[in-house]
Amino acid sequence: MVDILSGDNIIYPTSVQLQTIPKLMRGHNVLCAAETGTGKTLTYLLPVIHRLKGELDADEFRDAAPRTGCVVLVPSRELAEQVKYVAKAFCDPLGMTVKVVGGGKGVGNIMLAFAGGPPDILVATPGALLKALRRRCVAMDELSFFVVDEADTLFDPSFAGMLGDILAQTHVASKPSETQGPGRRAQLMVVGATFPGGVGDVLAQVTDLGSVVTVTSKMLHFLMPHVKQTFLKVRGEDKLPELRQALETAERGGSAVLVFCNRASTVNWLGYMLEDLGVAHARIQGEMPAAVRAGVFRSFQKGLVNVLLCSDVASRGLDTCRARLVVNYDFPESQADYIHRAGRVGRAGGEVGGAVLSFVTHPWDVELVQAIETAARRRSSLPSMESAIRRSAPQEGADGSS
Numbered sequence: 001m002v003d004i005l006s007g008d009n010i011i012y013p014t015s016v017q018l019q020t021i022p023k024l025m026r027g028h029n030v031l032c033a034a035e036t037g038t039g040k041t042l043t044y045l046l047p048v049i050h051r052l053k054g055e056l057d058a059d060e061f062r063d064a065a066p067r068t069g070c071v072v073l074v075p076s077r078e079l080a081e082q083v084k085y086v087a088k089a090f091c092d093p094l095g096m097t098v099k100v101v102g103g104g105k106g107v108g109n110i111m112l113a114f115a116g117g118p119p120d121i122l123v124a125t126p127g128a129l130l131k132a133l134r135r136r137c138v139a140m141d142e143l144s145f146f147v148v149d150e151a152d153t154l155f156d157p158s159f160a161g162m163l164g165d166i167l168a169q170t171h172v173a174s175k176p177s178e179t180q181g182p183g184r185r186a187q188l189m190v191v192g193a194t195f196p197g198g199v200g201d202v203l204a205q206v207t208d209l210g211s212v213v214t215v216t217s218k219m220l221h222f223l224m225p226h227v228k229q230t231f232l233k234v235r236g237e238d239k240l241p242e243l244r245q246a247l248e249t250a251e252r253g254g255s256a257v258l259v260f261c262n263r264a265s266t267v268n269w270l271g272y273m274l275e276d277l278g279v280a281h282a283r284i285q286g287e288m289p290a291a292v293r294a295g296v297f298r299s300f301q302k303g304l305v306n307v308l309l310c311s312d313v314a315s316r317g318l319d320t321c322r323a324r325l326v327v328n329y330d331f332p333e334s335q336a337d338y339i340h341r342a343g344r345v346g347r348a349g350g351e352v353g354g355a356v357l358s359f360v361t362h363p364w365d366v367e368l369v370q371a372i373e374t375a376a377r378r379r380s381s382l383p384s385m386e387s388a389i390r391r392s393a394p395q396e397g398a399d400g401s402s
């Protein structure tokens with residue numbers, strides 16, 4: 001595993017990895033709240049793969065029937081493919097299997113993922129996982145790990161019902177000793193860059209909250225100091241010319257750009273406008289089939305297109321070191337959306353910082369802009385982003401402080 005990491009130029013752990021990986025290795029349930037782009041995916045994948053490989057090789061499991069050892073739950077198919085890609089780099093050489101079941105595919109496709117037997121790691125979106133559970137393709141009560149990635153989205157009311165159904169079928173450990181040997185219970189890992197209220201209440205239904213170690217990074221809810229934040233007050237009709245100018249400047253500098261709109265319809269409209277102006281681009285929005293979105297994101301990653309117009313479906317978790325500029329064509333409706341969009345640039349392992357350019361058109365955006373501007377200037381955390389977990393589980397700072 002170390003060879004694969006160094007091949008990717010990953011030599012030293014990030015602060016979040018340094019604090020969280022040992023706790024997972026010791027069998028604790030962990031809630032990890034750390035800013036965007038700090039390497040949270042490897043934070044959980046490395047201990048998961050290490051332990052599953054150990055179980056596969058252990059004498060006490062030799063006669064056990066094959067089973068899925070870890071389910072990673074993510075909100076979108078793109079993110080599922082991304083996690084699978086990272087996991088496969090480690091699992092393939094170890095002879096372990098990783099499969100995805102995601103939205104936008106029929107039941108036949110979901111069954112196909114299990115045709116070769118249960119994968120060691122299953123990366124799933126909630127709807128697809130529930131379908132797989134109904135067909136008994138995977139047994140949540142036999143897992144060694146259950147990971148909830150992008151927790152703020154998955155604990156949002158739009159997913160909370162499904163998440164509750166899934167958690168109810170998962171046998172979550174309440175202490176590290178329960179995670180060992182045949183009959184073990186699953187270790188729970190909940191990961192996010194922002195946390196909504198109510199997370200503690202949901203977790204309390206499936207495990208002893210006292211058993212959940214919380215790791216929060218010192219920079220949680222801070223704006224990245226190496227990402228320049230610019231706010232441009234413009235009239236609605238001036239947004240398109242301003243965008244065009246920003247795209248031209250980015251093109252001259254060889255930067256790829258993510259342009260965020262608040263609605264799918266605006267993404268489509270803006271796409272037609274840029275088409276008229278002869279600006280090459282691609283689009284991702286939530287009303288497109290998930291498989292199409294995944295294909296579009298792949299073309300962006302490969303450098304086939306440098307401008308990606310997107311709705312917030314692309315703001316959560318997608319890892320690209322290509323983007324140097326994020327444009328908020330529409331000002332985001334919440335601080336959490338701002339943090340996630342801004343987090344697409346200046347990510348761990350990237351060589352340079354990045355910039356966020358936000359168009360501010362409406363008087364009602366001003367209050368949010370002022371809060372963000374002040375936080376960026378003072379290098380303080382964004383207000384009103386407090387975590388429910390902070391109040392409901394034992395704390396441990398990423399600097400090691402308790």
Ligand SMILES: Nc1ncnc2c1ncn2[C@@H]1O[C@H](COP(=O)(O)OP(=O)(O)OP(=O)(O)O)[C@@H](O)[C@H]1O
Binds near residue numbers: 011040192349350
């Ligand atoms: N220790 C490390 N050193 C250098 N680069 C790293 C390290 N760990 C992870 N990375 C790289 O950092 C990038 C961001 O990682 P990742 O996508 O896991 O971030 P994240 O914290 O999950 O972000 P988000 O909150 O946006 O989902 C990836 O390209 C990854 O390969």
